[in-house]
Amino acid sequence: MTLTDELSDIVGQAFEAEGLSKAAGAVRFSDRPDLAQFQCNGALAAAKEKKAPPRAIAEVVVARLMDDPRLRDVAIAGPGFINFSLIDAELGRRVEAASTNATLGGWRKAPERIVVDFGGPNIAKPLHVGHLRSAIIGESLKRILRAAGDDVVGDIHLGDWGLQMGQLISELEARQPGLPYFRPGDGPFPQDPPIALADLEEMYPAASAACKEDPARADLARKATKALQDGRPGYRALWRHFVSLSVAALKKDYDDLGVSFDLWKGEADVDPLISGMIADLEAKGLVELSDGARIIRVAEESDKKEVPPIILVNSEGAVGYHATDIATIIDRVQTNAPDRIFYVVDGRQRLHFEQVFRASGRAGYFPLERLEHLWFGTMNGADGKPFKTRAGGVLKLRDLIDQVEERALARLKENGLAEGYAESEIADIAHKVGVAALKFADLANPRTTDYAFDLDRFMAFEGKTGPYLLYAAVRIRSVLAKGAAASAAPGAVEIAEAEERQLALSVLAFADMMRLAYEKRMPHHLCEHAFNLAQAFSKFYAACRIVDEPDAAKRSSRLALAAAAGKQIEFVLDLLGIAVPQRM
Numbered sequence: 341m342t343l344t345d346e347l348s349d350i351v352g353q354a355f356e357a358e359g360l361s362k363a364a365g366a367v368r369f370s371d372r373p374d375l376a377q378f379q380c381n382g383a384l385a386a387a388k389e390k391k392a393p394p395r396a397i398a399e400v401v402v403a404r405l406m407d408d409p410r411l412r413d414v415a416i417a418g419p420g421f422i423n424f425s426l427i428d429a430e431l432g433r434r435v436e437a438a439s440t441n442a443t444l445g446g447w448r449k450a451p452e453r454i455v456v457d458f459g460g461p462n463i464a465k466p467l468h469v470g471h472l473r474s475a476i477i478g479e480s481l482k483r484i485l486r487a488a489g490d491d492v493v494g495d496i497h498l499g500d501w502g503l504q505m506g507q508l509i510s511e512l513e514a515r516q517p518g519l520p521y522f523r524p525g526d527g528p529f530p531q532d533p534p535i536a537l538a539d540l541e542e543m544y545p546a547a548s549a550a551c552k553e554d555p556a557r558a559d560l561a562r563k564a565t566k567a568l569q570d571g572r573p574g575y576r577a578l579w580r581h582f583v584s585l586s587v588a589a590l591k592k593d594y595d596d597l598g599v600s601f602d603l604w605k606g607e608a609d610v611d612p613l614i615s616g617m618i619a620d621l622e623a624k625g626l627v628e629l630s631d632g633a634r635i636i637r638v639a640e641e642s643d644k645k646e647v648p649p650i651i652l653v654n655s656e657g658a659v660g661y662h663a664t665d666i667a668t669i670i671d672r673v674q675t676n677a678p679d680r681i682f683y684v685v686d687g688r689q690r691l692h693f694e695q696v697f698r699a700s701g702r703a704g705y706f707p708l709e710r711l712e713h714l715w716f717g718t719m720n721g722a723d724g725k726p727f728k729t730r731a732g733g734v735l736k737l738r739d740l741i742d743q744v745e746e747r748a749l750a751r752l753k754e755n756g757l758a759e760g761y762a763e764s765e766i767a768d769i770a771h772k773v774g775v776a777a778l779k780f781a782d783l784a785n786p787r788t789t790d791y792a793f794d795l796d797r798f799m800a801f802e803g804k805t806g807p808y809l810l811y812a813a814v815r816i817r818s819v820l821a822k823g824a825a826a827s828a829a830p831g832a833v834e835i836a837e838a839e840e841r842q843l844a845l846s847v848l849a850f851a852d853m854m855r856l857a858y859e860k861r862m863p864h865h866l867c868e869h870a871f872n873l874a875q876a877f878s879k880f881y882a883a884c885r886i887v888d889e890p891d892a893a894k895r896s897s898r899l900a901l902a903a904a905a906g907k908q909i910e911f912v913l914d915l916l917g918i919a920v921p922q923r924m
Contacts, residue, residue, distance in 0.1 A: 342447055342851035343434070344368055344378070350411075351380050351422070354404040360386045360397070369849060376413060376423030377845060383420035394420030431844040432833035432897075438847055439904035444911045447851040447858070448489045455493045455672050456482050458684035459594070459601060462499035463586040464508055464544045467593045467737035469727050469793075470686075473716050476782045478684035479599045479917040480863040481714065487915055488858050493676050496590075498606030500583055501664060504544065506565030508582060509575055510557065511547035513564075521574035529574065533581035540585055566658045569611065579608070593737050598775060598917050610667035614659055617667050618652060621703055627652060638698040650695050665696045669706050680710045682861070687715035687788065714861045717790035719782065727793050744774030744795065751799050751807065757924045769921045773807050774799075776918045780806030783916055784867040804871045806918060809909065812874035814924045815881075816906030822887045823899045830903045831896030839876075839883040840901060846876040847904050850912070863916060870912045877905045 341349070344367050352365025364382030371379065383398035390397060398420040405414045405424065414424040426434075438445025458478020461471055478494070485492045512535070513522050519534055520527070535543070551558040568575040587604060594600065618634070621627050627634050632655035639647045650662040672678055683693055693713040701708030721727045728734065749770040752758050758766050781798040785791040801807045823829070835841050846869075853869035856862070886902060889895040910920050 342855055343848050344852050347378055348380075350408060351382070351401070351405065354401045355382060355386060357404060358397075358400050360390060364389075365401075369845075369852070370423065372423075373842075375417065376415070377425040378423070380422040381420075383422060387420065398422050428835040428841065431841065431848070432835050435833045435844045435847050435901065435904050438850070439900070439907060443487060443854075444904075444908045445847060445850045446487060446911070447855040448487075449858070451489045451491055452679040453491045453493075453677060454485055455495060455676050455678045455681045456485070456684065457495050457497045457668075457682065458482075459496035459599075460499060460685060461496070461586075461590055462504055463582050463606070464504065464540045465586075466541050467590060468734045469719060469737065469740055470734065471737060472740070472778075473719060473782060474684050474686065475594065475597060475599045476779050476917065477714070477716055477787055477863065480779075480783055480866075480915060481682065481684060481861060483915045483917060484854070484857055484863065484866070488854070493603060493678070494601045495603040495605055495672075496601040497668070498583070498587075498604065498608075500579070500586075501569070501607035501611065502661060503561060503565050503658075504548070505568055505579060505582070506561040506563070507547040507551055508540070508543055509564040509568065509578055510560040511543050511550065512578065514550075514557075515543075521578045523574065526573045527577065529577040533585055534578075535581075535585075537585045537589055540582060562656055562658065566656055569658060583608075593741075596741055596771075596775075597737070598779075598919060605668075605671075607661075607664040607668070610664055610671045613667045613670055614663060617670060618663070621652065621699075624703060626699070626702060631655060636699050636702075638695050638702070640698075647691070647694060647698075650699055661692070662696055662699070665692075666700055666703070666705070669696075669700045669711070673706055680712065681706065683711075683713045685713065685715060687717055689713070690715055712861070714787065716787045717785075720790050720792050722792065722794075724792070740778075741774070744778050744799070745770050747795055747799050748774035748777065748807075751801065752924070755801050757801075757811075761923075769924055772919050772921045773810060773924075776806030776810050776913075778806070779916060779918055780809065780867060783863045784871075786864050787862050804867075809870055809874055809913060810918075810920055811924060812877060813906060813909045813913065813920045814922075816877065816902055816909070817923070819881070819886055819902050820899065820906065823895075826887055828887060828892075828895050828899060830900035831893070833900045833904075834893060834897045835901075836894075837884055839880040840898070843873075843876045843880045843901055843905060846873045847901075847908055849873075850908055854915075866912050866915055870909055870916070873905055873909055873912075877902070877909075880905075 347367040348365050351367055352362035355364045356362040364386040365380060366382055367378050367380050369378060370376045383401065384394045386397045387394035395416060398416045402414050402416055402422060405411055410427060410430045411424050412427045417423050456478055458474050460474060461467055482492050482494045520529055551561050564575065568579060621636065626636050633651050634653040635649040635651055637649045651660055652663050653659055669681065672681060690713060697708055697711045700706050700711065718726045752770060752773065758769050777798040784804060798805060799807060801811055835844055850869060853865050857865040884898055886898045889898060913920055
């Protein structure tokens with residue numbers, strides 16, 4: 341249980357002893373920390389149940405709480421709000437316990453098996469800023485779920501089987517028609533790809549533009565897509581070249597961003613399931629013909645907006661994203677046996693996932709309520725529109741990472757940090773500071789909101805930023821190192837000062853914030869916690885002597901408080917996907 345769970349149980353028992361609902365004892369951190377650490381507003385609701393004045397209810401509950409030796413300053417405020425605090429010894433005991441358990445005071449639950457679908461890049465296209473939020477949010481959610489006790493599988497879900505493949509194949513044939521891949525027969529085909537990654541990345545927009553401008557080229561692309569999906573050997577060989585070239589580049593970019601996947605599956609992996617799935621859907625009476633295409637109607641009478649049918653197979657016999665996404669659910673059920681499947685995908689895809697989830701639910705492939713689209717808003721430029729380069733193009737993720745590293749290096753020099761370090765270490769620190777700035781700026785916003793890209797603000801070493809939190813974590817490491825050098829070690833936590841008390845409460849708030857982040861699927865709650873904890877440490881550091889404290893008991897207590905705060909900040913940053921340098 342979280343701290344507020346435990347306190348709610350204590351106060352709830354007092355309500356229950358008076359013949360009232362135990363739920364009325366719900367406790368939360370106080371809205372007025374100047375008056376008390378915790379509050380319970382249940383007397384107001386209980387008063388309606390009991391048909392008695394709220395203050396009278398609060399008085400009998402408070403009378404029972406007065407006997408609890410863990411509580412102090414139990415009082416009634418206003419019409420019946422119950423305020424109280426924990427005694428300092430109880431705070432100290434709880435901080436010691438939090439600093440030694442596996443989750444450093446975090447929250448855990450009964451485990452579930454969860455597949456998290458995030459990333460979703462297309463083969464042949466370099467990662468760009470449009471992929472950033474899915475990668476950052478998905479990685480953090482994956483880590484939060486695991487820390488809470490879930491068995492999590494992260495899947496990149498590559499876009500490797502749709503129309504873009506047919507566009508690329510037909511584009512290459514137009515450029516190099518003599519290649520063996522375009523001849524009839526089973527090969528053999530070259531082991532090495534006929535083009536380089538740079539060629540592939542140049543071909544994709546060229547092919548897309550050609551298909552938009554020329555209906556004949558678009559028709560060739562559709563036919564090539566169908567031939568690929570039907571198993572034409574030369575096209576399959578080309579497809580494998582395209583995938584291998586792209587995946588190698590994707591792995592490097594994702595690795596630099598601190599993002600990893602357990603599975604590197606794509607739409608093509610479920611191609612063997614498609615024909616059987618379509619036959620099953622037809623047998624269940626869910627498929628109908630419409631203008632030569634096979635569709636599934638998913639609209640419901642309660643819909644307040646139009647929900648179009650799914651095009652399962654188009655008029656030319658090719659399957660699209662709806663079909664492959666439904667088949668992917670079947671594949672995940674067969675391969676991973678998940679309890680839930682989460683999709684961390686742009687909010688502009690909400691209709692698509694509503695259609696897919698409904699179709700899957702109606703077919704009995706997976707419970708509708710266990711499929712969640714954890715959508716997110718956009719990263720915008722200063723103009724409030726999705727972020728673009730100054731030339732109006734889409735910024736490559738590799739170029740963005742280079743930019744933030746360069747800016748981080750400049751900020752380190754401006755702040756006099758990392759002076760005299762080896763060049764390799766400075767480069768490592770700059771990379772970690774830059775990625776921290778980028779990730780924290782994204783995750784600090786509620787997932788479902790848009791935010792404006794402002795690299796100067798993100799990179800500041802003061803305020804609610806990634807670099808500020810890295811500096812806080814490194815400073816705590818430095819304090820502990822100085823203590824160790826002076827033969828001073830953390831010991832029993834004995835709280836006496838207001839700043840110690842506040843730091844202890846900040847450490848103990850972690851479980852509640854972690855549960856909130858988990859249940860809402862919103863990492864920004866952990867960003868808020870990390871920032872509050874860093875601020876509480878800063879006030880503690882300014883007000884209380886630590887390493888040079890002459891009293892040995894106080895010194896070891898304060899070192900223990902610092903250690904608890906430092907370990908928890910680093911743990912939370914890890915949940916956000918942010919790595920902390922050894923020093924700065």
